[in-house]
Ligand code: SAM
């Protein structure tokens with residue numbers, strides 16, 4: 432079965448957030464303080480998340496990415512992933528993590544059936560990393576990357592949000608890393624998530640990131656595999672890893688957008704930057720598969736053609752990326 436939206440895009444990818452809690456506080460994602468703990472019962476149970484997944488897969492979703500907050504902080508995550516991986520029709524199960532708990536959990540995640548890991552890593556300098564994440568320990572994340580490969584995962588894709596004046600002086604260090612490491616480094620444009628005046632000052636268009644790398648290295652274009660996501664991929668000739676550019680703000684991958692999102696409180700969204708969302712809870716408590724399927728189809732058919740955050744008069748949406756899952 433195929434899910435197609437009203438702009439002719441095939442929707443086969445669900446980003447499923449399992450928690451809005453996190454063991455880090457990246458300044459561009461979460462406020463330092465003032466996150467109120469959700470009342471017990473507002474976060475969907477694993478049974479409910481499985482029901483959403485099963486229904487979405489029945490409609491045509493083939494890939495699920497587990498995200499958060501930090502998905503690995505949720506108790507029982509491995510058992511949930513094992514059950515999710517067994518749902519017939521799911522072709523690709525991936526997880527995005529900040530990597531802090533990977534040393535402990537990489538083996539179990541691999542055995543549970545997770546096929547790929549994306550690890551977020553915005554700096555290779557301990558102090559800058561700690562400043563961005565408000566206290567994160569770079570060594571643990573690097574240890575987590577090694578543990579993932581030892582556990583049998585392909586080298587994790589590394590998500591790196593580039594911000595002017597914060598870590599843009601490391602673009603070439605990350606590019607260098609692909610010479611000796613098999614990871615794909617994906618440079619992501621900073622998106623306005625935390626409500627903050629002057630957010631534009633952090634933005635560096637993907638084209639500029641690419642120019643800076645091309646100033647030092649020749650880059651060859653890499654063909655994309657299935658489920659490889661919205662990045663444009665390049666390789667320094669002879670390098671082990673690759674370089675991807677995700678132009679979430681300046682760019683034009685809305686026309687290829689294949690995703691929907693469901694938050695850990697059961698809010699389904701067709702577009703990261705749209706206000707429109709559908710509360711799935713009424714179809715989960717008690718479970719009503721037919722109406723749940725109808726609600727998911729509705730989210731797909733009302734998906735906007737593109738975001739308007741670069742347009743004039745964009746009203747900053749007050750959301751944290753940790754609630755939506757990036
Ligand atoms: N905690 C996990 C992690 O950090 O990988 C998963 C959730 S996090 C919200 C998912 C992704 O969103 C991360 O790669 C993070 O860098 C990205 N993200 C969060 N806020 C962002 C922002 N303002 N602009 C661009 N990417 C952002």
Ligand code: SF4
Nearest residue numbers: 453456457460500529
């Ligand atoms: Fe946590 Fe990930 Fe957000 Fe950083 S980006 S605060 S690790 S959820």
Ligand code: SF4
Nearest residue numbers: 685688702703737738
């Ligand atoms: Fe898809 Fe919306 Fe992101 Fe564009 S901004 S790629 S439509 S989710």
